[in-house]
Amino acid sequence: MTINATTYAELQEIAARYPQERSGLLPMLHLVQSTEGRVTADGINACAEILGLTAAEVSGVATFYTMYKRKPVGEHHVGVCTNTLCAVMGGDQIFAELKEHLQVGNDETTTDGKVTLEHVECNAACDYAPVVMVNWEFFDNQTPESAKQLVDDLRAGKTVTASRGAKICSWREAERVLAGFDDGRADEGPSAGEASLAGLRTLDGDQ
Amino acid sequence: MTSPITPVLTANWGTDRSWTLDAYTAQGGYQALATALTKTPDEVVAAVKDSGLRGRGGAGFPTGMKWGFLPPYDDNDPQSRYLVVNADESEPGTCKDIPLMMASPHTLVEGVIISSYAIRAKQAFIYVRGEVLHVIRRLRAAVAEAYAAGHLGPDSPAGVDLIVHAGAGAYICGEETALLDSLEGRRGQPRLRPPFPAVAGLYARPTVINNVESIASVPAIIGKGADWFAGLGTEKSKGFVIYSLSGHVTRPGQYEAPLGITLRELLDLAGGVRHGHQLKFWTPGGSSTPLLTDAHLDVPLDYEGVGAAGSMLGTRALQIFDETTCVVRAVLRWSEFYKHESCGKCTPCREGTWWLVQVLTRLEAGNGSEADLDQLLDQCENIAGRSFCALGDGATSPVVSSVQLFREEYLAHLEHGGCPFDAAASTAWAPRRQSQEVHA
Structure with missing residues (x-):
């Protein structure tokens, strides 16, 4: 599976967010995972090409972080x-x-x-x-x-x-959010869970 | 009795849609920014210095002094300087920044804008660990709202741009220079210092790196005054902090209080150690801080108090373990964590953490000998102080302190031919112990 034109353009878009575009590499690898289901050789090559790095340099980064997967991840x-x-x-x-x-x-x-x-x-x-x-x-x-x-x-x-x-x-959709593409779901869920409020709760009933 | 709980950072966590700009503004949010903008940047730095705020990420370095290490601003030098927020909360037991950013991301965003204004940074970053999807959604939404409201952006009064950057799973990136390498798109490995980040940080430009809770405290300091802040806490540990209680405690959670409160007081608020059990050991500030026991219930939980007790305040991550917990199992598991997270840059940490796991595994299985304990301590001596960064030092803390405090328990594994504890008794769903079974 090769990186399609849309994804390639989005990878370039991520790199362009930063003062120095190599800073985009971690989110770019998240985007690769969202479309490929893992960090693939094609994804590494695309990142390398966009950032002017060697595939070995990108691969060296991808293998350092535990969230990047070399084997396909399930749904x-x-x-x-x-x-x-x-x-x-x-x-x-x-x-x-x-x-x-x-x-x-x-x-x-x-x-x-x-x-x-x-x-x-x-x-x-x-x-x-x-x-x-x-x-x-x-x-x-x-x-x-x-x-x-x-x-x-x-x-x-x-x-x-x-x-x-x-x-x-899905895991792939989550990886897309980590790459910096919002899914508009920030307003779902509560402000905090009960344990987060434990200290505040001790004040309930206080004057 | 008045409650020792002083909600400042946590005050709005329980309100409806607390993460939105509307809710934050309705309870006075962004007023501190307006106040800051009436001052000069140097006056804001002075206020933070005067408040006595110390870094909340573990090391406790004075925040204002850190800002003061930046080279003087030169109007003729158009190149950038940066603010980077360390939101890579990963120290085992530490769980304060994540709920803060989930419930009130605007507190952090406002702190970023004020702090950037103070140090004259036009570009700021929040480096947040990647494994917290919804927190990243909330942060990004808050940043978008702050742009739309005119608080952020090149045309805003402070002229600051802010990028939320997701990491990819590496504990070492909480170390500030490793974080910078990671933010530059590299493997997260610590840098040699000097030069310090204040001189040559991100992209080799002057950079300030602060923890989430430190930066989130800035709006309150500016809004309510440095004197108010300095009036809380103890002489050298000023202000309020979030204490995180977890483990075998009746009501685990986040308890915001002035520095210097004791574990005894916190346990009183949290309903005590879980019913029918007794405190065995605890970490004051995450797994990298030496273990303490019930002998330390009245230690003031400030930088000096915990230091005098032989440990470190760290991140105030109070992990509470009762008498059902095997300390050897606990320490082995932490050691496996450090082994996994060692970045590999320096030999003492890369090799030493593997050795620790090997010896501890043998001891836990009851296959070792008493000489292994000396071997363990010898290994720790060759890691601590000889590693490139604090990860190696931290890895030795639970090992050394547990051997000092619980040597007999290690030996019991050898006599028993394995772990003498029932792991099921430690679980959250263990049958509730009847009061008559409680030991005196």
Whole structure:
């Protein structure tokens, strides 16, 4: 699959946002993922051509960051936090049960292509532990049961809404937002979850 | 008793559509910007210096002084200087900037405009970790609203442009010079200093890099006055901060209070350690800060107090673990994190973190020997202080402190031939323990 003219123009558009266009490389690689489903050789070559770099230089950047995938990602990316706090609070058990339930290992995709499962590092939602991310949206206070229901719903194509966020789009659509192309959904979801408001709640009823 | 909670940054998080310009303006938003614009840039810098604000990203360096390191502005030099906001919140346990940007992105945007005006930067960036899709939506929407309202843009009073830039998953990019390399489209690896970013930062131009919470505090300082801010907190740790409680606590979450509050006071507000359990160990400021125990409940949580207790205030990421938690498991997992996130630039960190994981894995499985503990500490001595950046130092903090505090527990793994703990008892869904089972 080659990079089509529309995508190529959008890659150029990203580079042009910055005082020095190489700064656009990270969002450009996000855009490559959104159209190609992973970082492909064609995508690397297109970025290199636009930025005046070698393919090796772009590849060296792409392999450094964990969000860039060399294998095709499923329709949805499900990340289970197994850093210490989430792991202790149950993230390890959730990850183990999801592997069993989906019959996949870490960084593998279900046979129907719907879900890629990965364990992720701390996602800055420790007060909602254990946390599961779907296409980088928060699913707070998960249990093995809720996480299994979540992936079942994703595989069944049901509407799924993040705990603090929007209705779940696909992983590719999410990557397009990360590239800097808005999907107009900032107004979905709440201001904050309950834990974010815990300090404020202690003042309820105060004079 | 008056509550120690002082909502400033968190004050509007519970209001309807708090992330929108309308809601932010309705509660006084962007008035601090108007105030700042009546002052000279140097007066704004002076106010931030006078407030005593110290960096909220972990290191605690005085923000105003950092701004003061920029070379004097030269009207004849048309080249740029930059403000970069470090929104790469990734330190395990740290979860304050993400809810701030989710609930009130305009607080940060207003802070960016005032701070850019103060340091005379015409281009600013918010470098936000890529793994927080909805936060990025909210930030970008807020920036678009601020442009439309005339707060941002070359023709706005401050003349500032602001780009929201998504990262791609690398803890090291929270290190400010690695962040700059990443923002330049490179592998995120730290730079040799000097030159410091204030002299040669982004694109080798003078650059200020500040944490989200630091910049978000600026509107309140300008709006309410440096004296008001300096009147909160302790002598050398002034102002208010967000404390993030997580783990085995009844009501985990964000608690905004003046610097110097104690964990005992915070736990009182949060309903205590989860019912029927006792505090075993905790991190005061993320996994890179040495562990503390119930002996440290009354330590003032300011830079000096936590430092005197042998740890660091860090990001005030208070991860609470009760007696069901195996400290060896906890430390092994953090070590695996540092191993994964080591950027590979320097040998002590790149190789050392792998060694730590190997030895800890052996110990956790009960296959090691007591000599392995000395081996671990020896490895830590060869990492800490010898690594290129603070990631290596941070990797040793949980290891060294846990061996000091819980040596017997490491040995128990050897005697038991594996972990003597039941991991299920630590989970959020573990059966609630009856009060009669509580140890005295």
